């Protein structure tokens with residue numbers, strides 16, 4: 001995977017065009033071949049710089065292409081330098097869905113805030129689907145709730161017909177992988193192309209995780225030590241629904257529609273707007 005590279009000069013220049021010069025960089029994350037910095041400058045505005053390197057280089061390059069095809073107004077620039085690809089976007093000021101559930105998980109009176117966040121996430125996914133796109137890697141931290149609306153991030157594997165994921169795509173985070181997708185990956189169907197229904201599975205699984213603080217599947221109950229299994233072996237267990245859902249039910253009213261999604265076969269899942277409406281009616 002190679003050493004994390006310096007921020008490419010062109011990426012810094014794109015951030016400085018938006019934030020003023022010089023920008024100050026604060027590292028946010030760095031794993032699996034991509035790193036994110038927050039850039040702040042004298043203008044008071046901030047930007048996110050994402051750099052893909054090693055195996056992550058083509059992945060971040062693809063994400064830049066997705067943002068361009070989506071016409072995302074927060075895209076400030078993207079490119080590929082010698083050893084790294086990069087994207088500069090406006091800094092999205094707002095907490096993730098997972099964070100908005102934190103007061104609820106902490107036992108405080110956070111249900112209203114959590115429900116608003118859940119509906120906002122469903123509607124953001126619904127809008128993406130309405131535009132003909134799938135996210136393919138929905139996670140509790142992959143939506144930021146800003147004053148201007150909910151923005152989906154980490155769109156490296158988003159796709160629409162005609163712009164399929166590459167063979168490097170492994171189905172998104174395994175804990176939120178729809179069983180039918182796990183099965184198709186294991187039989188070697190490529191490119192792996194998640195459906196809106198698989199996105200809805202990951203959406204419901206993300207919200208379940210926001211509620212309980214744990215991934216939805218109880219591997220331990222099924223005697224599965226996921227650290228002892230290869231990704232293909234774990235996917236086989238997921239494809240066969242070998243692991244039950246975790247027994248934690250701190251919020252049964254919200255977990256019921258999520259549970260229905262997580263247990264339903266692909267064709268019986270609600271759509272993202274339907275799930276949003278179900279949650280909004282609670």
Ligand SMILES: Nc1ncnc2c1ncn2[C@@H]1O[C@H](COP(=O)(O)OP(=O)(O)OP(=O)(O)O)[C@@H](O)[C@H]1O
Pocket residue numbers: 028029031032034035036048050089090091092093141142144153154155
């Ligand atoms: N435009 C942005 N505005 C604000 N924060 C951002 C922005 N882009 C990324 N981040 C922050 O950086 C984190 C990592 O971004 P992202 O998920 O795109 O990268 P990643 O390398 O795929 O990370 P991970 O492996 O954690 O999924 C996000 O969870 C978020 O906290």
Ligand SMILES: [Mg+2]
Pocket residue numbers: 142154
């Ligand atoms: Mg991410």
